[in-house]
Amino acid sequence: MMQNIEQKLISRINEHATPLRIMHVCGTHERTISKYAIRDIISEDVQLLSGPGCPVCVTPSKDIDFAIALARSGKVITSFGDMMRVPGTMGSLFDARSDGYDIRMVYSIDDAIKIAKDNPALDIVFFGIGFETTAPSNAAATLRGLPENFSIITSHKLMPPAMEILTQDTNVDGFLAPGHVSTIIGTDPYDPISEKGFPIVVTGFEVLDVLLSIAMVQDQIISGRSCVENAYPRCVNVEGNLKAREIMYHVFKKTDSNWRGIGMIENSGLALKKEFEQFDAVNVHADIYDKTSHEKRASEIEDHENDLYEGCICAEILTARAEPSQCPLFGRRCSPEDPVGPCMVSLEGTCYNWYKYTRNKGI
Amino acid sequence: MSKDKIVRMEHGAGGEAMQTLIRDVILKNITNRSAGLVGLDDLDDGATINIASNIHDSERSDEIVITTDSHVIKPPFFPDSNIGRLAVSGTVNDLAVMGAAPLALTCAMVVPEGFELDSFEKIIRSMNAAAEEVGVPIIAGDTKTVDRNGLDSIIINTTGIGIAYEVIRDCGLCPGDRIILTGTIGDHGISLLAHREGFDLNTDLVSDVAPLWNMIRSVIPIRTIEGKPAISAMKDPTRGGLAGALNEMAQKSGTGIIIDQKDLPIRGSVSSACEMLGIDPLEVANEGKAIICVKDENAEEVLSIIRKHEYGKDAAIIGEATDSNSGKVLMRTTIGSMRYVDTPTGDLIPRIC
Structure with a gap:
């Protein structure tokens, strides 16, 4: 039978299989891997680990609580869909919406700005989350000028600092780098990591992209190399999108940032610069922010260090020190219908994808 | 927590939350739940009322099939169609997948104050056109208007009465049966999402909403060599998509189902839009498709008849039931x-x- 290119890559990966731990740091990669059951079809020796690549999963509960507190005080919260179900300590944004507060799903900051312009009497707050992929469009909108009744919760995260941390803490041999993030940052920021001896292959999201990048990491390991390679040249180049980064850093500055389940990572987040502070929700609604920070939060969050509910092992999942099936809550107390941990909520969450596509397969 | 004490959007979204609500609140509090072969407990596309068996032909036991559905859709007008065509098609299809010829429909509407009369008339005309297509009369109705603050768009409920000589269930799947899908998946859900959110998919993708009785009628009489009905189960994959409908059929029938991704009919535009949005096309709603499960020996025959029909030209055998x-x-x-x-x-x- 004639093999297609995917099957040729699978054969090749399996023929050269040696014990190897490859981590991706992108929720969409996890989705492709799970949807195509790639872990089942390649050798068990080649382990595909899931890193902290889901922006919703790593958003700290404090930011969610702040958004809900704002909604409770009469502001309109606008948010991307997959943030809606993530529980903070006071439930999720969806819960708050069911309680009657004004929470609206948007597809971009522009939708939120339109709501603000159409409703000048309302206070609109946009929940700005995401990696280097969403930050530039939020920055561009800010530069174009925001309505007076508009503010942003900036919960953006930067990927390379998190990868650096993982090379220290996690047993990993190489990385698949995220295609979307890399269209913005290019491939240069990965050099310091590859120089430490970790092969890195930037790749896209089709099943073919993922299989090709696995084979490329494998090749580097076999030949004893570690460099940054690009398996996604149709979208990514070495320098990335200079214009997008220029706009992003015109509006935002790097700041230390708290990753849910991981903790504080130096220079891994973005904050609005001083000259845009009139749009920073933390500044505009400082009274509510301070109250949320000081209130005795965490009625149910037991694991304060990791910002998680008791028994939830999302911290280990996000850093690939455990697989979802090792979690006592997985599929029992915690499911997409009623998630306990953030990794079960998002379409890009590791637990969600395992639950959705690999649970109880019994093949 | 408030979470458990109030109705959430998920309770009406066709997933597990809705199943729980139906089981724990609705079924639990209704004591008389059956009037024939298929009752409320079966949670099928409709129910049946047993009328006296046909005195001229003791082999046949006609059942009256009844189904009802309330339609709310934002916006009420969407690419190539509107809520009127949807309300009639949805109910005709619920009857059709139970093997029932539609006899009559009723229609109850709740309209908010301020709704444009022109739009209202367009909706009624679309209802009529869909009903004409399958020759079903609309014989009773009810119209209510409410304060615009209480409702932001029109709600249409249709009830359909049909007659089936042999009721086809969604639980009749047997190992070895082949699964036919009558066309491409996700057209309705994705065209609606793109229209509502203003995404330009660079295609002329439109909703597939259509009444399927004429197509389904043509395959119901097909028999196996032994003279048994070729069709073992049917369902329309509306809310919850193909994934929802197949899971329900597998669970109710006590079989497994294996489908082949390469055989799934899907338009390129739907596939790319789903990739972009992170949506699984298997979970997207369809309003003009049916899943028809047939005995292996009849699969090609049924497929070729379905494919001759306007709404079935992309039909394919997508999988089979397993032990x-x-x-x-x-x-x-x-x-x-x-x-x-x-x-x-x-x-x-x-x-x-």
Whole structure:
């Protein structure tokens, strides 16, 4: 039978299989891997680990609580869909919406700005989350000028600092780098990591992209190399999108940032610069922010260090020190219908994808 | 927590939350739940009322089939169609997948104050056109208006009465049966989402909403060599999509189902839009498609008849029922691996990046 290119890559990966731990740091990669059951079809020796690549999963509960507190005080919260179900300590944004507060799903900051312009009497707050992929469009909108009744919760995260941390803490041999993030940052920021001896292959999201990048990491390991390679040249180049980064850093500055389940990572987040502070929700609604920070939060969050509910092992999942099936809550107390941990909520969450596509397969 | 004490959007979204609500609140509090072969407990597309068996032909036992559905859709006008065509098609299809010829429809509408009369008339005309297509009269109705603050768009309920000589269930699937899907998946849900959110998909994708009785009628009489009905089960994959409908059929029938990704009819535009939005096309609603499960020996015959029909030209055999993996749906992917096809959890939520 004639093999297609995917099957040729699978054969090749399996023929050269040696014990190897490859981590991706992108929720969409996890989705492709799970949807195509790639872990089942390649050798068990080649382990595909899931890193902290889901922006919703790593958003700290404090930011969610702040958004809900704002909604409770009469502001309109606008948010991307997959943030809606993530529980903070006071439930999720969806819960708050069911309680009657004004929470609206948007597809971009522009939708939120339109709501603000159409409703000048309302206070609109946009929940700005995401990696280097969403930050530039939020920055561009800010530069174009925001309505007076508009503010942003900036919960953006930067990927390379998190990868650096993982090379220290996690047993990993190489990385698949995220295609979307890399269209913005290019491939240069990965050099310091590859120089430490970790092969890195930037790749896209089709099943073919993922299989090709696995084979490329494998090749580097076999030949004893570690460099940054690009398996996604149709979208990514070495320098990335200079214009997008220029706009992003015109509006935002790097700041230390708290990753849910991981903790504080130096220079891994973005904050609005001083000259845009009139749009920073933390500044505009400082009274509510301070109250949320000081209130005795965490009625149910037991694991304060990791910002998680008791028994939830999302911290280990996000850093690939455990697989979802090792979690006592997985599929029992915690499911997409009623998630306990953030990794079960998002379409890009590791637990969600395992639950959705690999649970109880019994093949 | 408030979470458990109030109705949430998920309770009406066709996923597990809705099943729980139906089981624990509705079924529990209604004592008389059956008037024939299929009752409320069966949670099928409709129910049946047993009338005296046909005195001229003791082999046949006609059943009256009844179904009802309330339609709310934002916006009420969407690419190539509107809520009127949807309300009639949805009910005709619920009858059709139970093997029932539509006899009559009723229609109850709740209209908010301020709704444009022109739009209202367009909706009624579309209802009529869909009903004419399958020759079903609309014989009773009710119209209420409410304060515009209480409702922001029109709600249409249609009830359909049909007659089936042999009721086809969604639980009749047997191992070895082949599964036919009558056309491309996701057209309705994705065209609606793109229209509502203003995404330009660079295509002329439109909703597939259509009444399917004329197509389904043509395959119901087909028999096996032994003279048994060729069709073992049917369902229309509306809310919850193909994934929801197949899971329900597998669970109710006590079989497994394996489908082949390479055989799934799907338009390129739907496939790319789903990739972009992080939506699984298997979970997207269809309004003009049916899943028809047939005995292996009749599969090609049924397929070729379906394909001759305007609404069935993209039909394909997408999989089969199995002994193993009872109650579960698996998909053989294009790279040869197997993955689980889960019951959708509720509203489709596009991802951010």
